[in-house]
């Protein structure tokens with residue numbers, strides 16, 4: 192069995208076509224030849240300033256953007272084959288957790304109905320199996336059972352993110368792309384959600400690509416960290432080593448501008 196994700200020479204370019212008047216539109220090279228592996232069972236943190244290409248990488252992984260060039264092997268399946276197999280195959284392999292949990296949940300539906308969607312569309316389970324699975328999911332994210340009858344606006348940000356995590360786990364995908372999953376939460380709530388994520392990863396054997404601009408959060412949860420700058424990975428290594436002895440100038444400046452982490456580096 193290979194790594195959970197293998198990425199080679201991945202490129203994403205936006206724009207660059209001809210405008211109506213034949214002029215060449217300007218081109219944004221959001222991802223410029225990235226190669227990295229996400230090992231099974233690990234959390235790989237991705238850090239980098241705004242615009243470094245983190246979300247574009249994430250969106251390609253979960254099938255929301257097509258790569259311009261390069262290859263991706265996701266849970267042993269090549270990207271084009273997975274995309275051709277359709278939403279169902281993709282959704283059962285890799286799932287995305289968004290930054291804003293409340294906005295990501297349909298306000299007109301109960302949590303039970305929200306969890307029903309992937310169980311019906313991606314798994315094809317019958318009603319009794321869906322009901323049992325919904326209870327198991329709510330239990331896994333440590334929420335009370337009456338959550339299933341309530342609506343998204345009745346929950347705090349941290350509770351809503353637990354529900355969004357339950358939805359991401361519904362179709363039993365083993366790879367989660369977590370895009371700033373705790374950035375919208377208070378610091379004390381962040382710690383609880385991070386702890387839950389770690390427990391779920393260990394209990395269910397999940398692999399996480401964890402994107403954040405918050406270095407303290409990334410250091411706390413990641414086994415390894417990749418640093419992105421202008422669409423490239425400029426440094427990658429074990430989290431403790433990378434934060435203690437960064438090799439690249441950009442990593443050093445990123446750490447120096449995060450005073451909570453490096454009081455000695457200021």
Ligand SMILES: Nc1ncnc2c1ncn2[C@@H]1O[C@H](COP(=O)(O)OP(=O)(O)OP(=O)(O)O)[C@@H](O)[C@H]1O
Pocket residue numbers: 205206219220221239240241242243244245246247248404
């Ligand atoms: N659909 C798009 N069309 C054109 N340019 C895009 C598109 N999506 C992203 N970009 C550009 O690609 C570059 C990388 O953006 P991306 O959102 O991946 O960065 P990021 O590191 O995730 O930033 P942030 O932390 O602010 O989310 C930016 O210059 C952005 O403007």
